[in-house]
Amino acid sequence: MTDIVTAAMIVIGDEILSGRTKDKNIGHLADIMSAIGIDLKEVRIVPDEEDEIVAAVNTLRERYTYLFTTGGIGPTHDDITADSISKAFGVPCEYDSRAYAMLEENYAKREMEFTEARKRMARMPRGAEHIDNPVSLAPGFRIGNVHVMAGVPAIFQAMLDNVVPTLKTGAKLISATVHCPYGEGVIGDALGKIQKEHPQTIIGSYPKYQDGTFWTELVVRARSEEILEPARAAIERMVGGLADTSAGIGAPRVTR
Amino acid sequence: MTDIVTAAMIVIGDEILSGRTKDKNIGHLADIMSAIGIDLKEVRIVPDEEDEIVAAVNTLRERYTYLFTTGGIGPTHDDITADSISKAFGVPCEYDSRAYAMLEENYAKREMEFTEARKRMARMPRGAEHIDNPVSLAPGFRIGNVHVMAGVPAIFQAMLDNVVPTLKTGAKLISATVHCPYGEGVIGDALGKIQKEHPQTIIGSYPKYQDGTFWTELVVRARSEEILEPARAAIERMVGGLADTSAGIGAPRVTR
Incomplete structure (x- = not known):
């Protein structure tokens, strides 16, 4: 290091x-x-x-x-x-x-x-x-x-x-993925806000499309579990909130 | 050329x-x-x-x-x-x-x-x-x-x-500006759609903030008036449509 x-x-x-x-x-x-x-x-x-x-x-x-x-x-x-x-x-x-x-x-x-x-x-x-x-x-x-x-x-x-x-830095990144049943247009603003509130994390959004349905995989990366977890939880809450208020496509599926 | x-x-x-x-x-x-x-x-x-x-x-x-x-x-x-x-x-x-x-x-x-x-x-x-x-x-x-x-x-x-x-290409770009009384979050999707429908134009969005108010200057650039005008009109309609349906901040102001 x-x-x-x-x-x-x-x-x-x-x-x-x-x-x-x-x-x-x-x-x-x-x-x-x-x-x-x-x-x-x-x-x-x-x-x-x-x-x-x-x-x-x-x-x-x-x-x-x-x-x-x-x-x-x-x-x-x-x-x-x-x-x-x-x-x-x-x-x-x-x-x-x-x-x-x-x-x-x-x-x-x-x-x-x-x-x-x-x-x-x-x-x-x-x-x-x-x-x-x-x-x-x-x-x-x-x-x-x-x-x-x-x-x-x-x-x-x-x-x-x-x-x-x-790579030889000794540093590792860990990540967590939150499945989001909405397209990027729906979540973009809220996700940007979460990124700002968790500046030590790197949040990526990967739009997906299959069989007529759009969805998004949201990936949080960070140096430690302590930094990662609050951001992951915030994203999960954000996606869950959308499920409550909108089309109700279902609760988010979270994979680690 | x-x-x-x-x-x-x-x-x-x-x-x-x-x-x-x-x-x-x-x-x-x-x-x-x-x-x-x-x-x-x-x-x-x-x-x-x-x-x-x-x-x-x-x-x-x-x-x-x-x-x-x-x-x-x-x-x-x-x-x-x-x-x-x-x-x-x-x-x-x-x-x-x-x-x-x-x-x-x-x-x-x-x-x-x-x-x-x-x-x-x-x-x-x-x-x-x-x-x-x-x-x-x-x-x-x-x-x-x-x-x-x-x-x-x-x-x-x-x-x-x-x-x-x-620059020595003989080519010129003309532009038109549409004043938009909303932030980028409100117009992003609709503007992206207009850009796709007018691929020969270059549409820029410049967020502004003053005295507690957000607004956006939307600039269309193109090689000719024939290409520019339909895109400019589409943006004006889009912004006008928002004025009708939302907070009603007022009609868009257009400057050339």
């Missing part, structure tokens, strides 16, 4: 630079790094161009303890992050057998074709380790001090939760 | 890297650049450290047609952007006589002391030109191809509106 641990981030994607997609990952990484005592020193947003990604990766992985990237690990032709990271490290980019088997099995189960595009998500630099993706399965990866994660905020945040305990 | 015009952005500030403040300027600059046909190619977020700012400025101003910076031009000791830009260009950073006189007069009018800290806001590289600040007076500045603007989103956006017509 006494050494200064530093980090940088690369956000990869033309869609951020064009304004089509608004980045939500920089602020989240900044919050998490602050909470676990790592100094985020620099962020770069670069386009989907191999030379640009390679140059940024090689500059920043040398300068800082850790480098985190988001974006460009999906199935489409412009997802070139795995190739670019491989090139930066001078190793081949190849199908990872475990990721390949996992995706193959998953698509078979869902009776969906395991297309060439989907197979791309199993590619990573030789020697990389998986970063598990509990949301949509296709893993991120770590090679050296570089952590390569998804650009979709809910997936990025879940991957980062898996990375945090491996 | 045929040459490719490129741009980069530097966001300056420890508060963004620590997560304390969430950046809102990258997405806005990206939107505006796309709308006027300039390719935003790279964004860097750097700390309040002179060496870091100088290095980023000198790298990016060489590589791209335009460089835009936000942050670090306020009155406090950690506002070192003017000094850093001066150093990057190898010119002295000094009080700009016109900015100094303007601020001095303004503070005198408001019967506030023109402190050393406030005087800092009149400092800029020798030879720089003002970028007017219609919100809080203290100007940004342009030197060479570098445009130095405030980090506060409403001020940044107003300064950028002044910069856009000077």
